[in-house]
Amino acid sequence: MPKKIELEVMINGQKQVYRGPAFKRLIDVLREDFALTGTKEGCGEGECGSCTVLLDGELVNSCLIPVCQAEGARVETIEALGTPTALDQLQTFFLTKGGAQCGICTPGMIMSAWVYVREGGGSDAASIREALAGNLCRCTGYQHIVESVIATVQASNRRTRKK
């Protein structure tokens, strides 16, 4: 019944070992123990989605997950997409279409959008808004975010048609 634990977790494709309190929140572990500060904290109450990451492929709020529940799991964060010098397509469109302003909601928003695009979501605004319903933004009024996702879906449709 230890307070401190040691566990393995696969973060962005790399096996990592965590040593520390069993009940530290995943968001704090990512930011403090593994220096992955892309994931942001908005509310700390599960409402805003800015802390969204993938846990074994499922979208989750990392502020609601104690690290002990990530034992042996795969975690993917915003750092799994592009790098500052080689942005992923979603990141590029969030930049060029004004989908990001202050940036606090952006990493979480992009994680949800990433899953939406990956699951073959279409370019209709209503479906996109529903897929992003767990992510709140105080700056953009959402329209530019929706347009960034539409642009990504259209671009990836063009790519698959060319193949």
Added chain:
Amino acid sequence: MKVLRPHSVDDALELYERHPDAVPLAGGTDFMVAWNGGSENGRLILDLSALASWRRIRDTPSMLRLGALVTHWQLQQETLVKKKFPLLVDACATIGGRQIQSRGTLGGNIANASPAGDTFAPLAVYDARVRLRSAAGRRKLPFMDVFAGVKKTHLRPGELIELVELDFPKKPARQFFRKVGTRSASAISKTVAAGLLWLRRDGTVRELRFALGSMAPTVRRLYSVESFLLGKKPTPRVVKEAVALLEADVDPIDDLRSTRFYRMEVSRNLLRAFLRSGS
């Protein structure tokens, strides 16, 4: 914070018997909010999330068994659930955003016993049974007998929710789910309604089940309304009389989310909408 993380059901039950003060933890979407708020510091945690067998949905010829750790997202993906229990699927689709749905569990929703638990009205009209387990053995409760009040259940010390049983219903003539809230993804509901109706060939009511959630401290089945309508045709006059009986079945709460008057009015409208749908 100390955490117990059993990997088998037997270990979980034995640990819970030895530590009845421990807090079971499933998806954490209720508990972690309270913990982040600082109100649960120093508690001993019994983390259930490694009990893989409780994540499964299984069917028998007559029923579906939903493990306590089945998530709201999982329920929406499962063909048999969609086909036979669409009201439960509708309810799960309204619970928070996708991040909450892929983490929040059916067992956690029930054990938390919030007056605003959105799966409750569907589970009430499907006549669900809840199977409980402790080191001492198993027992089964009709869903309506699980709740003792706001945030209170009749679970005994050392007892966990193992699964929820749902008998396959005969295809209903009408089915109905509505959630009246303020903002769809994260609002706690003001009123939730679920209804099932079976008609005889002559158009009279063979069976009716209607439940309201978020109205009273616990979910309510409208037993007076249901028995009044048996054998009657739901004509406008009969519907009016049925709606007037609603007050006998529910005693709505006044709280920060809504007033008693508003809830009563919404409930009457929901019952009317259900009884008139399809006619």
